[in-house]
Amino acid sequence: MNAPIVKILGLFKSYYRDSLEIPVLHDINLDIPQGQFLALMGPSGSGKTTLLNLIAGIDRPTSGTLAVAGEEIGKLTEQQMAKWRSRHIGFIFQFYNLLPVLTAYENVELPLLLTSLSRKERKEHVETALSIVGLSDRMKHYPRQLSGGQEQRVAIARAVVSDPTLLLADEPTGDLDKNSAEDIMTLLARLNKEYGKTIVMVTHDPRAAEKANFVRHLDKGELQQ
Amino acid sequence: MKLLKLITKNAGRHKLRTILTVVGLALAVMAFGLIRTFIIAWYASARASAPDRLVTRHSVSIVFTLPLAYKEQLLQVDGVEDVTFGCWFGGIYVDPKNFFANFAVEHTSFLRIYPEYIVPPDQLDAFASERQAAVVGRKLADRFGWKLGDQITLTGTIYPGDWQFVIRGIYSGKTVDTDETAFLFRYDYLDERMKEESPGRAGQIGWYILKIDDPNRSAEIGSKIDARFDNSWAETKTETEKDFALSFIQMSSAIIVGLRIVSYLIIGVIFLVLANTMAMTARERISENAFMRTLGFRGYHLVGLILGESLLIALMGGLCGMLLLYVVSSGVGVALSQFFPGFEADAMTYMLTTATAILIGVAASVFPINRALRIKIVDGLRVVD
Structure with missing residues (x-):
């Protein structure tokens, strides 16, 4: 068993509407070992995406501790958090979030603009990432010229291009047809098995969850055993 | 690819809107420059006066x-x-x-x-x-x-x-x-x-x-x-030739004040045209900006992207406006040469127009920047385009 790359202890998260407290996550305790492909399942409103956002460092817990790669991210400032995200997190969204004005190549290159890599090094990284997702021949295509499945593969290439510690996927097949969804899940499983990527995926889809090697269920903000 | 390229691509994202904004800015900039040139031409006689000449007239x-x-x-x-x-x-x-x-x-x-x-x-x-x-x-x-x-x-x-x-x-x-x-x-x-x-x-x-x-x-x-x-x-009243010329100009001071007010209003129009475009841009890109921040882009990156786009559009409008001003002021100068000798937009007018375009580019980006920076990433990501 690998050491946990994500360690969550007594995590609570609440949102506030005016003075009304809306509890979302309740006493979450979770260890995610390095190299694990974890699927988080649960009904709508169970807190899956909130938990994913907390692990991604784009939201802050109300209380409890959350450490990723040994760093307690709740204590980081916004600036530190942004830098931390660029180094440790690759995020895959349900709706791809590709910039429509950039080609597949440029979209994948985007996270590398935050690094000190040279243009040549960036090119090598981008080409490698696109070849992993099988889109070497679509580098110059714009998002509108790609199918949904291809767009999601570009998004995955963008998520892995900077070789992050953790891949987080929020309903990555939610906007895709069955075949495309199957392709994407196969790709994520391959990234986990062949490249040893630690993946945390939120999904409604039991077939998608089958590809994960570990499934946890959330219900009403609580992790089920 | 660098951020400058992204700024350029963002500016061209809605081509028709950008073109209309640039045309609107260009026309306003030209009108502003033309009015300023009129006012300057109005004072040509005062400028042409010599400091060693006095005019004596009836008091x-x-x-x-x-x-x-x-x-x-x-x-x-x-x-x-x-x-x-x-x-x-x-x-x-x-x-x-x-x-x-x-x-x-x-x-x-x-x-x-x-x-x-x-x-x-x-x-x-x-x-x-x-x-x-x-x-x-x-x-x-x-x-x-x-x-x-x-x-x-x-x-x-x-x-x-x-x-x-x-x-x-x-x-x-x-x-x-x-x-x-x-x-x-x-x-x-x-x-x-x-x-x-x-x-x-x-x-x-x-x-x-x-x-x-x-x-x-x-x-x-x-x-x-x-x-x-x-x-x-x-009895006599003696004054410098410049003051003498200005006394005639003062007779039409209401017109000049009116022109000045119109020129300031035009600056307001330029600002509103660009601010409207940038506000629409800000609303459309809430989730995109949130996504950029998820990737690790910092606040100053977003400031650079939004400010850069606003400045780019403002400068394109300013540049087109100055070209129009050059052409129109030359034509007007020929047509009105009997009344306004030397009617031609001067270097200061072009510099002022450029400075105005830059200032408006900066001002128009304030609201979108504020919006992009203040919204929480998770809230931004929830917004569907």
């Missing part, structure tokens, strides 16, 4: 005349080197629509005190040797196709009757601000006829122009002159 109004006899007394004032005089004639050439300034001047001294009116020596001699001779500005001659030797008749309004003149000289201006639209003729021709037809008006002139030895003494010399004629039946 009540320029409408009232001064005795010709003052000339000798003025020459005796310490600091006065030379004196000439002029008289507004108000003659009409064929049709009142053909307006141009026409003056009776003392032919021996006027062009000596106004060296910026350049007349060839032979034409100057011809002007001196013939009582009905007239010297006209080059633009005026071009306007009516006048040549040397042409006989011209002006119908007097202040001095009734038809007055015949012979064009004996055509002057050019030394600088672009020099008026080349005046019609100058000899005062002795006017005075001679007044002696016959209206003796009470003979020996009266409109204003004196004095050349002084030291521009720094203009106030002192002016006071001395006015003191000399205190309590006379025609």
